[in-house]
Amino acid sequence: MSKPSLPQGTRDFGPEVVRKRQYIFNTIRSVFELYGFQPLETPAMENLETLMGKYGEEGDKLIFRILNNGLENPDKHQQARADFEKVLEGKNVKGLTERALKYDLTIPFARYVAMNHGQLTFPFKRYQIQPVWRADRPQKGRYREFYQCDADIVGSNALLNEVELTNIYNEVFTQLGIADYELRINSRKILTALAEFCGGADKMIDITIAIDKLDKIGLDKVKAELAQRGLNDEQIATIEKYLNISGTNEEKLQLIKSLIGHLETGKKGIEELEFVNRSRSEAGAIGNLIIDFTLARGLNYYTGIIFEAKAPATVKIGSIGGGGRYDDLTGLFGVPNIPGVGISFGVDRIYDVMEELKLFPEGVYTGTQVLFFNMGASESTTAFSAMQSLRKQGVRCELFHEPAKMDKQFKYAEKKNIGFIVIIGSQEVQNNTGVIKNLKTGTQETVSLANLTNKLFI
Amino acid sequence: MSKPSLPQGTRDFGPEVVRKRQYIFNTIRSVFELYGFQPLETPAMENLETLMGKYGEEGDKLIFRILNNGLENPDKHQQARADFEKVLEGKNVKGLTERALKYDLTIPFARYVAMNHGQLTFPFKRYQIQPVWRADRPQKGRYREFYQCDADIVGSNALLNEVELTNIYNEVFTQLGIADYELRINSRKILTALAEFCGGADKMIDITIAIDKLDKIGLDKVKAELAQRGLNDEQIATIEKYLNISGTNEEKLQLIKSLIGHLETGKKGIEELEFVNRSRSEAGAIGNLIIDFTLARGLNYYTGIIFEAKAPATVKIGSIGGGGRYDDLTGLFGVPNIPGVGISFGVDRIYDVMEELKLFPEGVYTGTQVLFFNMGASESTTAFSAMQSLRKQGVRCELFHEPAKMDKQFKYAEKKNIGFIVIIGSQEVQNNTGVIKNLKTGTQETVSLANLTNKLFI
Numbered sequence: 001m002s003k004p005s006l007p008q009g010t011r012d013f014g015p016e017v018v019r020k021r022q023y024i025f026n027t028i029r030s031v032f033e034l035y036g037f038q039p040l041e042t043p044a045m046e047n048l049e050t051l052m053g054k055y056g057e058e059g060d061k062l063i064f065r066i067l068n069n070g071l072e073n074p075d076k077h078q079q080a081r082a083d084f085e086k087v088l089e090g091k092n093v094k095g096l097t098e099r100a101l102k103y104d105l106t107i108p109f110a111r112y113v114a115m116n117h118g119q120l121t122f123p124f125k126r127y128q129i130q131p132v133w134r135a136d137r138p139q140k141g142r143y144r145e146f147y148q149c150d151a152d153i154v155g156s157n158a159l160l161n162e163v164e165l166t167n168i169y170n171e172v173f174t175q176l177g178i179a180d181y182e183l184r185i186n187s188r189k190i191l192t193a194l195a196e197f198c199g200g201a202d203k204m205i206d207i208t209i210a211i212d213k214l215d216k217i218g219l220d221k222v223k224a225e226l227a228q229r230g231l232n233d234e235q236i237a238t239i240e241k242y243l244n245i246s247g248t249n250e251e252k253l254q255l256i257k258s259l260i261g262h263l264e265t266g267k268k269g270i271e272e273l274e275f276v277n278r279s280r281s282e283a284g285a286i287g288n289l290i291i292d293f294t295l296a297r298g299l300n301y302y303t304g305i306i307f308e309a310k311a312p313a314t315v316k317i318g319s320i321g322g323g324g325r326y327d328d329l330t331g332l333f334g335v336p337n338i339p340g341v342g343i344s345f346g347v348d349r350i351y352d353v354m355e356e357l358k359l360f361p362e363g364v365y366t367g368t369q370v371l372f373f374n375m376g377a378s379e380s381t382t383a384f385s386a387m388q389s390l391r392k393q394g395v396r397c398e399l400f401h402e403p404a405k406m407d408k409q410f411k412y413a414e415k416k417n418i419g420f421i422v423i424i425g426s427q428e429v430q431n432n433t434g435v436i437k438n439l440k441t442g443t444q445e446t447v448s449l450a451n452l453t454n455k456l457f458i
Numbered sequence: 459m460s461k462p463s464l465p466q467g468t469r470d471f472g473p474e475v476v477r478k479r480q481y482i483f484n485t486i487r488s489v490f491e492l493y494g495f496q497p498l499e500t501p502a503m504e505n506l507e508t509l510m511g512k513y514g515e516e517g518d519k520l521i522f523r524i525l526n527n528g529l530e531n532p533d534k535h536q537q538a539r540a541d542f543e544k545v546l547e548g549k550n551v552k553g554l555t556e557r558a559l560k561y562d563l564t565i566p567f568a569r570y571v572a573m574n575h576g577q578l579t580f581p582f583k584r585y586q587i588q589p590v591w592r593a594d595r596p597q598k599g600r601y602r603e604f605y606q607c608d609a610d611i612v613g614s615n616a617l618l619n620e621v622e623l624t625n626i627y628n629e630v631f632t633q634l635g636i637a638d639y640e641l642r643i644n645s646r647k648i649l650t651a652l653a654e655f656c657g658g659a660d661k662m663i664d665i666t667i668a669i670d671k672l673d674k675i676g677l678d679k680v681k682a683e684l685a686q687r688g689l690n691d692e693q694i695a696t697i698e699k700y701l702n703i704s705g706t707n708e709e710k711l712q713l714i715k716s717l718i719g720h721l722e723t724g725k726k727g728i729e730e731l732e733f734v735n736r737s738r739s740e741a742g743a744i745g746n747l748i749i750d751f752t753l754a755r756g757l758n759y760y761t762g763i764i765f766e767a768k769a770p771a772t773v774k775i776g777s778i779g780g781g782g783r784y785d786d787l788t789g790l791f792g793v794p795n796i797p798g799v800g801i802s803f804g805v806d807r808i809y810d811v812m813e814e815l816k817l818f819p820e821g822v823y824t825g826t827q828v829l830f831f832n833m834g835a836s837e838s839t840t841a842f843s844a845m846q847s848l849r850k851q852g853v854r855c856e857l858f859h860e861p862a863k864m865d866k867q868f869k870y871a872e873k874k875n876i877g878f879i880v881i882i883g884s885q886e887v888q889n890n891t892g893v894i895k896n897l898k899t900g901t902q903e904t905v906s907l908a909n910l911t912n913k914l915f916i
Contacts, residue, residue, distance in 0.1 A: 003573075003791075003792065004505075004508055004569045004572050004573055004791045004792075005505060005508075005573070006501065006504075006505070006573075007501065007503045007504065007505055007556070007557045010501035010503055011501065012498070012499070012500050012501070012570050012573075012574075013497075013498070013499040013500075014498060014574075015496035015497055015498065015584070018496075018497035018498065018499050019497065022497070033825070033854050034849045034852070034853075034854050034855075035849070035854075035856065036825065036826040036854060036855060036856030037825075038473035038476075038825045038826075039471075039473055039476035039477065039480070040470070040471070040472060040473065040476065041470070041471040041476050042470050042471075043464065043465065043468035043469065043470070043603050044502060044559075044589065044591070044603060045465050045468055045522075045591070045602070045603060046464075046465065047462075047463060047464070047465055050462055050463075061527065062527070064503075064524050064525075064527070064557075065524070065525045066522050066523070066524055066525070066559070067522075067523045067524070067525050067545070067554075067555055069519065069520070069522070069593040071545060071546055072545075072546060072547065072548035077546050080542075080546060081542070081546075084538075084539070084542050087525070087529060087530075088529055088530060088535050088538060088539075089530065090530035097525055098465070099465045099522075101502075101524070111462045112470050114462050115461075115462055115463070115464075115470075116470075116472075121870060121873040121874055123859050125856070126473070131502065133502070133503070135527040144503070145501050145502060145503060153859070156859045156860070158859040158860045160832075160838070160857065160859050160860070161859060164856075167846075171849075279842075282839060282842070282843075333461075333462045334461065334462075367491070367494065367495075367496045368494040368496075374618075380618070381740060384737075384740070385740075388625075391492045391493070391629075394492070395492075396491050396492050396493075396494060397492075397494060398493065398494030398583070398622075399618065401581050401611070401614045401616040401618050401619060402614070402616045402618070412579060415579040416579055
């Protein structure tokens with residue numbers, strides 16, 4: 001048997017990494033719940049037809065399809081061969097690949113809402129923290145299996161929801177210690193108005209695609225791309241003026257008003273931003289919210305406010321979350337008129353930010369808190385009882401599995417980053433005491449077993 | 459577009475079900491950690507060759523294989539067609555299906571230990587709570603995607619580990635309120651000794667298979683099967699005597715000694731059971747541990763103590779957990795001599811037991827605890843601040859998304875099983891008060907906003 005390995009782009013998470021990831025997940029989960037969001041879990045597998053055609057041509061190619069079982073049945077071979085020819089042509093065939101791994105959390109959520117909308121209470125506020133799979137080329141920071149972490153409110157047009165979502169970002173990042181995050185917002189309506197102003201709504205896609213690249217390629221290349229996409233000098237000058245808007249949020253809002261405030265869509269977009277900006281200040285969470293007219297969020301289904309959360313500039317990690325408002329979640333599944341707004345957290349990148357800024361709390365580095373040494377069968381009986389009473393008090397402990405040299409037991413404690421050891425030898429059994437040693441400070445003392453917990457600074 | 463649906467044998471978990479499942483997972487997780495076990499997570503996808511050949515012929519057929527991406531490249535068609543012919547013959551071909559969904563947690567764990575054994579500290583105590591996938595025919599209580607929940611200690615032969623695992627079962631079931639569970643134990647060594655006693659170790663498999671069916675088919679049919687499998691009357695009489703052993707654990711141990719205690723393997727098996735039985739009594743957890751010589755645990759790799767946890771007899775749900783000791787976890791992956799012992803919890807069945815016995819705590823039925831009514835834009839500002847300060851105190855709350863009729867807002871609270879509502883109208887804004895209503899008791903009172911938390915009995 002060859003040496004075992006992992007599929008490219010997938011990862012094992014050992015104990016310390018799981019604890020760190022759980023720390024992030026638990027923080028996000030508890031904030032979602034404080035804000036009235038409820039958990040949803042959908043299967044890893046969806047019917048292939050649920051997913052296909054939802055992610056664009058490029059996206060569809062990255063869906064992992066599952067081969068149907070039972071193909072070795074000879075009755076099925078003729079059909080299977082015909083189906084396989086279609087697969088080779090890039091088509092999808094139910095007889096061969098009926099199921100696929102989910103590619104994101106949004107489409108399965110839409111499928112769930114479409115299937116259950118009669119039973120759900122709207123607005124329906126759900127969060128979902130689950131893995132998704134993409135057959136992307138693996139590279140640094142990009143995996144084939146990774147977690148998404150989404151919260152959406154559907155069945156409501158109220159801007160209050162957008163305000164709540166900005167507060168969730170603020171609360172999560174504050175709790176995680178990422179104080180210098182930036183939350184950039186814009187409205188798709190403002191981009192629509194800009195396109196209108198530059199000669200027609202049909203320019204919207206061209207403008208959005210070009211603007212979306214600003215961060216990466218710079219203004220000059222964006223202008224070149226706009227020219228290539230058929231915009232004239234005057235239009236490009238307007239877009240440049242738009243992209244150069246700067247100042248405080250209030251100053252930016254003034255400037256955008258003078259540029260596109262006379263257009264109906266522009267006015268609506270500005271009102272949205274004003275509402276969120278004002279409510280956010282009223283809620284006392286100021287400073288991190290930045291109105292950014294260069295924010296476009298690619299080519300997706302957003303129609304109102306859009307969000308992008310960025311890591312502190314010092315760590316050069318970029319986006320750690322994003323989202324926005326959409327008009328129609330479930331239309332694709334035959335249930336129209338369910339608008340919504342949602343955000344997501346980029347957990348892998350948040351993890352990297354926290355590593356780099358050393359933000360994980362001490363606790364995540366410790367599994368077992370106390371190791372009881374194994375000093376022989378009869379001493380172990382006493383150690384065992386002492387250990388059970390610590391566990392009843394919530395202390396994580398273990399008794400070394402066999403009587404071994406002290407050295408070996410010390411080494412085990414050290415390697416597992418266990419903070420305290422307790423030694424109960426024959427002398428201690430007689431006196432009903434134990435020797436506690438704090439492995440960080442090196443101090444040790446003999447204490448009554450009844451008094452053990454008080455002596456552990458856990 | 460046709461009505462969306464879920465793949466057969468998979469499930470969506472809505473809010474209440476997720477909360478109930480989380481309650482079970484969190485209980486098990488915290489007990490595992492109290493006992494010094496550390497979390498591990500492995501990917502959903504493994505290389506197909508990691509899984510194949512590990513689960514017997516029947517098991518291999520139930521593995522979900524993932525079709526490789528990029529097959530539409532014409533250069534690959536000829537090879538792909540040849541590979542596909544092999545798939546139709548029931549073979550596995552790397553060029554077509556390189557990856558598969560994991561079928562259990564044990565083989566990926568073994569793969570992880572084999573890949574990382576140089577870095578791990580032994581004994582390595584890991585727990586793992588993750589979904590697995592099997593292309594089984596879906597039926598009541600059997601799913602194609604379901605969670606497993608395992609704890610194993612590897613790199614140790616000490617029986618102390620078995621004792622700890624029985625205590626984990628006890629602690630988890632006690633915390634969940636499943637007080638009347640039964641933990642049945644036996645030792646594979648005793649079954650080996652029985653086979654030896656009945657004419658040779660080559661009878662071990664026949665005897666184990668037949669005994670394993672006792673619960674389902676009864677003694678007479680087991681005897682018939684044994685006869686069919688070539689055992690003679692005398693041997694069958696011995697096995698019947700063995701299966702009829704009854705009484706207290708101590709009485710059973712006496713009887714088994716007189717039957718097979720003279721054999722070396724039998725003696726060892728009896729010592730194992732005696733050790734676990736005695737240690738368990740010393741730890742004060744008595745009553746639920748039942749030595750059961752009819753326990754066989756199918757045809758697997760167990761070599762020592764085996765466990766089976768059973769639901770209280772009243773609910774007729776049967777096994778809710780199991781496990782045992784094995785000699786060689788990682789030999790299949792080229793790393794010999796890593797023995798271990800492990801247990802698992804059957805979470806879906808535990809869920810059913812808890813539903814039937816109504817053991818879930820009140821809390822799991824509530825998401826949002828307090829709903830603030832939306833009485834208009836300006837009143838909402840006050841409500842919003844009051845809500846934010848409740849959240850800071852850990853109270854889960856939300857403000858209704860829009861000013862709507864009281865009726866509608868009441869209905870929302872009711873449908874979401876929210877316990878309290880707070881109404882802040884213009885009068886209340888002036889007085890800095892709110893009207894709290896307890897929706898369960900129907901009582902209501904006007905209180906100062908500063909005093910809100912104290913009035914919520916949460």
